[in-house]
Amino acid sequence: MTTAEPPLTGFSRAAIEVGMIAQDAARLAEFYGQVIGLPLHYSQENEVLRVWYFWCGHSRVKMSEHADPPPHPHPGGGPFASIGLSWFTLPVGDVAVVVDRCVRAGSSVRVPLTETIDGGRFAVVADPEGNWVELRDRAGVDWSGARFE
Amino acid sequence: MGYTKAQGPRAAVGVDLVGDTVQVGLTVGRLEASLAFYRNLLGLELLTTSQVPGAGTITQIGRGPVRLNLFSGGDHRPAPNHPGGVGPAPQGGWMPGGQFGIRWFTFKVDDLAGIMSRAAALGYEVAVPLIEASPNSKFAILRDPDGNSVEFVEYVDVTAYEERGQDQ
Numbered sequence A: 001m002t003t004a005e006p007p008l009t010g011f012s013r014a015a016i017e018v019g020m021i022a023q024d025a026a027r028l029a030e031f032y033g034q035v036i037g038l039p040l041h042y043s044q045e046n047e048v049l050r051v052w053y054f055w056c057g058h059s060r061v062k063m064s065e066h067a068d069p070p071p072h073p074h075p076g077g078g079p080f081a082s083i084g085l086s087w088f089t090l091p092v093g094d095v096a097v098v099v100d101r102c103v104r105a106g107s108s109v110r111v112p113l114t115e116t117i118d119g120g121r122f123a124v125v126a127d128p129e130g131n132w133v134e135l136r137d138r139a140g141v142d143w144s145g146a147r148f149e
Numbered sequence B: 001m002g003y004t005k006a007q008g009p010r011a012a013v014g015v016d017l018v019g020d021t022v023q024v025g026l027t028v029g030r031l032e033a034s035l036a037f038y039r040n041l042l043g044l045e046l047l048t049t050s051q052v053p054g055a056g057t058i059t060q061i062g063r064g065p066v067r068l069n070l071f072s073g074g075d076h077r078p079a080p081n082h083p084g085g086v087g088p089a090p091q092g093g094w095m096p097g098g099q100f101g102i103r104w105f106t107f108k109v110d111d112l113a114g115i116m117s118r119a120a121a122l123g124y125e126v127a128v129p130l131i132e133a134s135p136n137s138k139f140a141i142l143r144d145p146d147g148n149s150v151e152f153v154e155y156v157d158v159t160a161y162e163e164r165g166q167d168q
Helices: A025-036 A095-104 B031-042 B112-122 B158-164
Strands: A011-021 A040-045 A049-056 A059-066 A084-091 A109-115 A121-126 A132-136 B023-027 B045-052 B056-063 B066-072 B086-088 B094-096 B101-109 B126-134 B137-143 B149-155
Touching: A011 B023, A011 B066, A011 B149, A025 A040, A025 A049, A025 A059, A025 A095, A084 B066, A084 B101, A095 A109, A095 A121, A095 A132, A132 B023, B031 B056, B031 B066, B031 B112, B112 B126, B112 B137, B112 B149, B149 B158
Parallel strands: A011 A059, A084 A132, B023 B066, B101 B149
Antiparallel strands: A011 B101, A040 A049, A049 A059, A084 B023, A109 A121, A121 A132, B045 B056, B056 B066, B086 B094, B126 B137, B137 B149
């Protein structure tokens, strides 16, 4: 984890959280908790939904499953499938290690390990429900060397 | 019914993290409209762009470590969004959103009323108006130009919330 960032005007935490609607939130929770290794903030279950919230620094990766599910299927395809929220990025130190963990757990690789122009590395895997998860070791957004699988 | 006792953000991590936040990626229909929305509400500015081979461009906007990545495809024509995100349903209960997948994202802000005032002045769509969720927190959800659910949360004490978790 990095050292503390200076306060950022307007935000109580300089962090974004991301939320997914899951078909099987327990399966997603296993992926983000056990495979990726994010620590659980808390989980909760009641008559209408069950949720798992995992920390990523001061942001969280959130997943919920609803008794009344949404009408449309997962769009799949990451950024190329449909307008809207289509992927998110986890800041991990050793991209290769995390990709290997994901592959061993059965995840498909969408963009294999790729060197970036600033000397970093990134890759993209799909979680068990097809959400694209970018793994990147620095804050940039260079996708110029990406090969899609 | 069940609840797992909360642990704070400094809990033991099973992965080497090099940042304190995720970045969120959005496929946008009208890049300029998205840029204006996030600049007007949160002061996010254009940081860099990257070509995606054979597909389009990613424009990164942000402030400090807060980053959004906006994909806009040249000749690529992605399917339309299915608006609808999580939140309290007008008739009670909880909306599951329009489809499965990544459906909402959240900013933790220190002046939610100010955000909502700016949104109203700019004519942005309110999906869920400001709600006092508990004595310790309030939130609201706006729709961005592509119909995405953008949640804003203000805590009386964000550190206490992080350690405590959901209000019981």
